[in-house]
Amino acid sequence: MEITNEMRLMFLSKSENESFARVTAAAFISQLDPTVSELVEIKTAVSEAVSNAIIHGYDGTVGIVTLEMRLFDTKIVEISVTDSGKGIADIEKAKEPLFTTKENEERAGMGFTVMETFMDQLNVESEVGKGTRIVMKKYLDAEHT
Amino acid sequence: MEIRFSEQERVLMIALFGELDHHNSITARERIDLKLSTGSYKKIIYSLSGLSFMDSSGIGLIANGCKTAAAIGAVVLVYTQNEKYLKMFQLAKLNELCRMIETEKELNTLWK
Ligand SMILES: Nc1ncnc2c1ncn2[C@@H]1O[C@H](COP(=O)(O)OP(=O)(O)OP(=O)(O)O)[C@@H](O)[C@H]1O
Ligand SMILES: [Mg+2]
Numbered sequence: 001m002e003i004t005n006e007m008r009l010m011f012l013s014k015s016e017n018e019s020f021a022r023v024t025a026a027a028f029i030s031q032l033d034p035t036v037s038e039l040v041e042i043k044t045a046v047s048e049a050v051s052n053a054i055i056h057g058y059d060g061t062v063g064i065v066t067l068e069m070r071l072f073d074t075k076i077v078e079i080s081v082t083d084s085g086k087g088i089a090d091i092e093k094a095k096e097p098l099f100t101t102k103e104n105e106e107r108a109g110m111g112f113t114v115m116e117t118f119m120d121q122l123n124v125e126s127e128v129g130k131g132t133r134i135v136m137k138k139y140l141d142a143e144h145t
Numbered sequence: 146m147e148i149r150f151s152e153q154e155r156v157l158m159i160a161l162f163g164e165l166d167h168h169n170s171i172t173a174r175e176r177i178d179l180k181l182s183t184g185s186y187k188k189i190i191y192s193l194s195g196l197s198f199m200d201s202s203g204i205g206l207i208a209n210g211c212k213t214a215a216a217i218g219a220v221v222l223v224y225t226q227n228e229k230y231l232k233m234f235q236l237a238k239l240n241e242l243c244r245m246i247e248t249e250k251e252l253n254t255l256w257k
Contacts, residue, residue, distance in 0.1 A: 015168035022166075022198075040229055047200040051167040097236060106174060108204035110237050117236060118229075 005031065005071040013058040013065050013083070021050045021067050028069055029077055034140050041118035042077070042138060048111040049081035049134045055102065057085025057132055075140040079119075084131040091124050147195075148173060150180055156188040157181075158256060159210075162195035170202040177210060186219045190246075190256060193225040203230065204237045211242040220244070224252050 007028055011017045022043040029042055046067070053065045066082040088094050100109030116122045121137035146163030159177060191207055193199065211221045221243035225231060231247070234240065246252050
């Protein structure tokens, strides 16, 4: 398995950048010729991870969010979203459907569930006070042309 | 994003257009809450057919609408044919809070 292309994007934790990040991700991935369905799933997962970094990681403060993507010759895409925000104390709890620490702001607690459903792999690394890194993988349909 | 409200008798249609994410959901929620507080509705229909993107912020927005609607004694219906949105609603068990309308035919029985 060899890396065929790679990118890194850094931006401020402003909610305006949520659409910027997912549109950029979609544009970068287009060279792997994804299906419309795959593209929608990737855009949604990126939106979830980036929103989480902004809403929970930095929680109103300004910091840097990093989006990285790696494409492999086997039509696999690896996407990571990293923040240096407040971190997650209990990762397993955070991943449970409907669990949110921002109930009063009308968050549904569904971000991690959506990422897990739309991507093939989800890995969460986090340290309280240091930050969070989300790594997701998707295996694109090799059959379709 | 854009929100269009229309009313028929005591039925309120909330049609959403554009991209519904965390950024856009903040003002959308304020506008919808304001609208719901000014009328006496028995049914509220969210139409998502004009959306070009929605993430879990859409679930939060509609779940919030369901809570507000319950407080004023109204029922909530959600119209979409988008299978990704339906998948997300199903994961969130949103169908326990409101009714999903998946066909135009069914929508037409509720809205002329
Ligand atoms: N980058 C992050 N930094 C700190 N905490 C996080 C981060 N991402 C997620 N969390 C924590 O995990 C919880 C669950 O995240 P998830 O995305 O599933 O739901 P949510 O963001 O609360 O709601 P939704 O995504 O439906 O709007 C959050 O409420 C928050 O406490
Ligand atoms: Mg989230």
